[in-house]
Amino acid sequence: MEMAFSNSYRMGGIFLFFIFLLSPLDIRATNANIPSTLDGPFEPETVPYDASLRGNAVDIPDTDPLVRRRVTGFEPEQLSVSLSFNHDSIWITWITGEFQIGDNIKPLDPKTVASFVRYGTSRTNLNHEATGHSLVYDQLYPFEGLQNYTSGIIHHVRLTGLEPNNKYYYQCGDPSIPAMSDVYYFRTLPASGPQSYPKRIAIVGDLGLTYNTTCTINHMSSNEPDLVLLVGDVTYANLYLTNGTGSDCYSCSFSKTPIHETYQPRWDYWGRFMENLVSKVPIMVVEGNHEIEAQAGNQTFVAYSSRFAFPSEESGSLSSFYYSFNAGGIHFIMLGAYISYDKSGNVTFSVILIFL
Numbered sequence: 126m127e128m129a130f131s132n133s134y135r136m137g138g139i140f141l142f143f144i145f146l147l148s149p150l151d152i153r154a155t156n157a158n159i160p161s162t163l164d165g166p167f168e169p170e171t172v173p174y175d176a177s178l179r180g181n182a183v184d185i186p187d188t189d190p191l192v193r194r195r196v197t198g199f200e201p202e203q204l205s206v207s208l209s210f211n212h213d214s215i216w217i218t219w220i221t222g223e224f225q226i227g228d229n230i231k232p233l234d235p236k237t238v239a240s241f242v243r244y245g246t247s248r249t250n251l252n253h254e255a256t257g258h259s260l261v262y263d264q265l266y267p268f269e270g271l272q273n274y275t276s277g278i279i280h281h282v283r284l285t286g287l288e289p290n291n292k293y294y295y296q297c298g299d300p301s302i303p304a305m306s307d308v309y310y311f312r313t314l315p316a317s318g319p320q321s322y323p324k325r326i327a328i329v330g331d332l333g334l335t336y337n338t339t340c341t342i343n344h345m346s347s348n349e350p351d352l353v354l355l356v357g358d359v360t361y362a363n364l365y366l367t368n369g370t371g372s373d374c375y376s377c378s379f380s381k382t383p384i385h386e387t388y389q390p391r392w393d394y395w396g397r398f399m400e401n402l403v404s405k406v407p408i409m410v411v412e413g414n415h416e417i418e419a420q421a422g423n424q425t426f427v428a429y430s431s432r433f434a435f436p437s438e439e440s441g442s443l444s445s446f447y448y449s450f451n452a453g454g455i456h457f458i459m460l461g462a463y464i465s466y467d468k469s470g471n472v473t474f475s476v477i478l479i480f481l
């Protein structure tokens with residue numbers, strides 16, 4: 126799905142491999158009652174691209190309740206769930222504290238807020254606990270007139286020992302403040318093996334944060350996916366200047382900026398907007414060109430690498446740019462386009478072989 130807001134008008138350039146055990150999988154896009162993969166196999170269905178859609182999407186502004194901060198103090202917000210390597214483990218991610226943008230920003234100390242999750246199979250008996258790690262990131266621009274950004278505290282906690290195909294309730298935060306979230310739930314995926322498949326997987330790219338994104342997300346949610354794959358181009362925060370002025374086409378409108386600026390609060394808006402879906406349904410993300418977001422010290426992809434939990438370590442990857450995981454009998458291999466997979470890159474062929 127190429128949306129109107131690609132400044133370079135190209136896809137992130139993502140390679141996705143699916144390895145299926147035994148039966149083929151088919152994902153259809155019809156309006157009512159999308160059949161599940163278990164009802165298939167089906168003929169693929171495609172819809173021609175409607176070129177009139179390009180350039181007409183309207184960004185959700187910071188005044189919309191969909192993207193406003195709904196918590197106070199160090200209460201968790203922007204909750205999301207993502208998969209670890211297997212059904213038995215899940216990452217929970219959330220943010221505490223407020224981001225700052227401007228001059229004289231002072232990064233929060235991640236150690237001041239705990240990363241703690243209570244979980245269990247009954248809403249009223251969250252009898253397991255897990256702790257994790259936290260970080261903040263900065264987006265810095267050493268140029269006159271540009272504003273710097275420092276994030277809220279980003280927490281990543283891995284839950285383990287989960288049963289397949291099971292509903293789990295969880296609550297995250299720091300009980301000592303006290304600042305715990307409401308109770309949310311997710312479902313684990315089926316165990317890996319032949320004839321063991323998730324019912325529906327939503328695959329989307331170029332999501333952005335426009336009013337048309339609400340259509341896409343509502344459609345996706347109403348079809349109750351077991352898993353969402355977001356294959357690059359997430360928030361389009363890089364179509365904005367650091368002063369919060371945006372454009373459909375960065376290079377057309379802002380051709381003279383000393384560096385390709387971003388407006389990092391768009392990431393927070395996106396996290397708030399997505400929470401309703403991804404606090405329940407695991408989302409797996411891989412980077413696209415809109416996530417490059419160059420900043421001081423030639424750093425790139427910092428928001429992308431900081432804000433999502435990836436099963437990189439669990440799957441033997443050295444990077445957030447490639448990883449793999451199981452979703453029932455499907456082994457997903459996510460290969461982002463911004464790392465070299467030949468001998469010249471850091472990912473040596475032998476690493477790839479081990480990784481596969």
Ligand SMILES: *[C@@H]1O[C@H](CO)[C@@H](O)[C@H](O)[C@H]1NC(C)=O
Nearest residue numbers: 227228229265266267273421
């Ligand atoms: C932003 O951070 C950079 C790098 O540390 C610094 O050079 C610049 O002066 C800062 N800008 C503002 C507005 O504080």
Ligand SMILES: *[C@@H]1O[C@H](CO)[C@@H](O)[C@H](O)[C@H]1NC(C)=O
Nearest residue numbers: 178181182183335336337340
């Ligand atoms: C996209 O959103 C605009 C309103 O911002 C609406 O007019 C238009 O119909 C939407 N397009 C699609 C394909 O939903």
Ligand SMILES: *[C@@H]1O[C@H](CO)[C@@H](O)[C@H](O)[C@H]1NC(C)=O
Nearest residue numbers: 270366367368369370371379
């Ligand atoms: C942001 O900067 C641009 C370019 O200098 C300017 O045109 C725009 O009016 C500014 N926006 C705000 C909200 O200050």
Ligand SMILES: *[C@@H]1O[C@H](CO)[C@@H](O)[C@H](O)[C@H]1NC(C)=O
Nearest residue numbers: 267419420421422423424425
């Ligand atoms: C950033 O990259 C440019 C060109 O690739 C190089 O000239 C410059 O020295 C680099 N700066 C830093 C701080 O590494």
Ligand SMILES: *[C@@H]1O[C@H](CO)[C@@H](O)[C@H](O)[C@H]1NC(C)=O
Nearest residue numbers: 443444463464465470471472
């Ligand atoms: C390559 O790996 C080394 C050590 O793991 C790391 O320090 C370096 O930043 C990596 N380079 C790139 C381009 O990822």
Ligand SMILES: [Fe+2]
Nearest residue numbers: 135136137358
């Ligand atoms: Fe794109």
